[in-house]
Amino acid sequence: MTPDDDIDDDLPLASNGETHDLVLTSDMAGDRLDRALLPLLPDLSRARLQALISDGHLSHDGQTIADGKHKARAGLYRLFVPAPVSAIPEAQNLPLEVLYEDAHLIVVNKPAGMAAHPAPGTADGTLVNALLFHCGESLSGIGGVLRPGIVHRLDKDTSGVMVAAKSDAAHRGLSELFSRHDIDRAYEALVRGAPKTASGTVTTRIGRSPHDRKKMAVLKSGGREAISHYRTLNSFGGEKPVAARVRCTLETGRTHQIRVHMAYLGCPCLGDPVYGSGAPHRAVAEALKTLSFARQALHAAHLGFVHPVTGERLAFEAPLPADMADLLSALKLL
Structure with a gap:
């Protein structure tokens, strides 16, 4: 790897598969969790079960469990088994x-x-x-x-x-x-509201959410360090912006990093189905609906690096795609 x-x-955060509800009784508690659950899953090997647990696919009372060595407790466990590829x-x-x-x-x-x-x-x-x-x-x-x-x-x-x-x-x-x-990466995002400061750096730890295996989250402990720099290019809607265009550059590349960090700042990417909790301003919502915009408004605009074989410095830019350009035009009218 x-x-x-x-x-x-890069584990699938949303995919087809099967969910198994597993009930451990009090007489089954106390043993290693993977050993206690295995008899309830006759189609899985112990190695496969251990891999699923370490990948964050097991929860107990809504809390993700990532180590099969934990002692089993009585109660309901939920195991998600992704579809084969x-x-x-x-x-x-x-x-x-x-x-x-x-x-x-x-x-x-x-x-x-x-x-x-x-x-x-x-x-x-x-x-x-x-x-x-x-x-x-x-x-x-x-x-x-x-x-x-x-x-x-x-x-x-x-x-x-x-x-x-x-x-x-x-x-x-x-x-x-x-x-x-050692890679230059810059993204452009259209976000709800605007960051409180026009530019800055977000430094957190990001890992899989303990409450929802389909999401990543900012964690107080665990996870991995994630650093994003941002700069507000434009804001829309007057003195109290209802949307903004933000350029983000990365020092690290964690899963969903920009989407998580923008949501952490209180201005998630417009159209984000996972991290965009909360409704946008009515005028912004109307623009999204009119344009049938149904994805996170995030675009990898720049990539620069030294060619690993020739040593040549390379840099590439990709303009906003049509759907984001249309949304940007609509936001400029607010």
């Missing part, structure tokens, strides 16, 4: 906007609605499927069968610049760059 933060936490993605002739390509790597402008790689609930139609068709055998096996060439990711409904490796040397080099955070 690559050390890149984006890949380390095909081990070998297929090449698919999908539209692909290529910003740069050479023998070692390829840079693309990923559209919203395209997942980076196959996962439970998203078996095909991904960037990996498109890259396998476009790059042919040059991508085969680079970085693993399921995610060939992938060294970082964007959420399915986040658009923008991504780089993928076409050679082992590029895969190693890019993975090291991401691991050292």
Whole structure:
């Protein structure tokens, strides 16, 4: 597994699968949790159960349990088992906007609605499927069968610049760059309200939410350090802004980092179905409805790095996609 933060936490946060409600009686309590639950799951091996627990798929009274060594307690446990995924993605002739390509790597402008790689609930139609068709055998096996060439990711409904490796040397080099955070990454977000200060830095710890396995959250302890810098480019709606355009640059690349940090600041990305709790201003809500805007308004606008093989400094920009540009135009009228 690559050390890149984006890949380390790349477990499906919402996917098809099965949920098992498991009741442990008082006479079953006291043993190791994984050992106590195993007889209730005849179709799972102990190793599979332990992996599911460590991946955050087990909860007790709404609290996620991530260690099967805990002592079992009486009560109701809920285990989510993701649907199986095909081990070998297929090449698919999908539209692909290529910003740069050479023998070692390829840079693309990923559209919203395209997942980076196959996962439970998203078996095909991904960037990996498109890259396998476009790059042919040059991508085969680079970085693993399921995610060939992938060294970082964007959420399915986040658009923008991504780089993928076409050679082992590029895969190693890019993975090291991401691991050292030696990559320039900037995103643009359209958010509800506006940050209290026009610019600043958010430093927190981010990990899987203890209350909802489908979400990441800012944690007081545990998780991993997450650092985002932000700058408000424009605000809309007068002295008390109802929306804003914010540019974020990353020092780290945790799962859902910008979405979590913007929500932490009280101004979640517009259209975010997971972190956008609370209704936007009536005029903003009307604009979202009129435009049928139904994804988080987040776009990876800039990616810069040193080519891991040639040493050349590369930088790429992707303008706002049409849906975000239309939303921005509507916000400017408020």
